[in-house]
Amino acid sequence: MDQDKLKLFEPGEKVGIVMVVTGQGKGKTTSALGIALRAVGYDMKVCIIEFIKGDMYSGEIDGIKRLSPNVELHLTGKGFCGIMEDPYPFSEHRANAQDALKLAKEKLFSGNFDILILDEINNALRLKLVDLPQILELIDNKPPLIHLILTGRDAHPEVIKRAHTVTEMKEIKHAYRLGIEPQKGIDY
């Protein structure tokens, strides 16, 4: 179909959505990336702050460069916390996450973004790298029109309570359980 024949929907009222993407299944960060890609189609501005990932290369780093200057990505983590021969003490992970939170607040109130994605912030909370009141403060005081997306397993019930839209990604099957290693472009 010709693009100029497509119908364009306009909501009667603009609402800044609070969205939570949680669960054990694959696709949480990935769907946040998809939101960023789609938003670029409307020339919206998106800021993504990744709280946990950080020492492994992932394709999104260079993929997002193609969406510059609409989308900016900040890797704030030192990599997986507490697992896989983690060389960093807890205090350092926490200090990092606290810096990420400061950055999040700055971006949230900057007026420069339509969407702020706090990737794996739910995990950061579970790992006690950030505190629940800190996250609730962000949600409760956000500018009304900015969309705020919080991803990561084990979203806190108080965060879910404040969200408009919550999807749980449930793992039905995963290739690694068949002994297949993570694949480029699919898993990272």
Next chain:
Amino acid sequence: MDQDKLKLFEPGEKVGIVMVVTGQGKGKTTSALGIALRAVGYDMKVCIIEFIKGDMYSGEIDGIKRLSPNVELHLTGKGFCGIMEDPYPFSEHRANAQDALKLAKEKLFSGNFDILILDEINNALRLKLVDLPQILELIDNKPPLIHLILTGRDAHPEVIKRAHTVTEMKEIKHAYRLGIEPQKGIDY
């Protein structure tokens, strides 16, 4: 962290993954878009064929243009089938979906793509626009290294059986249940 200090993982064996993204929750097409964005970071080539959507504008149409020529998008549908004052007869929807399937086969075997995304093909099957043996034939005969992603609600058990990775997106909450209309960049 500096990008050049990031660790790059390489799987010992490359496997063309069959992935299914299903369920009622928000994020199925969105996560397929995220996969495309990430894959572009590795300079991979992605083809997306949307089976159902087609008469409504969605931001991904222009978002994906930013990823050209790595990602190509084909809108093959005539819009929602059988609901919301659908002006088209079933036979026309079916003919469209059959054309889309032909296109899918052509792209799958073209050697031009690392990832083929058949968006909402699960819905097309449930609506009888395509037949189960047609989908299984694609899966069973695909070139070994291409990743094949099938999205849409109500994935057929035979499709799930053949997939390496299956995520079900479960709706916990959705803004529209609060009376909030779909929002640009978030819902479409």
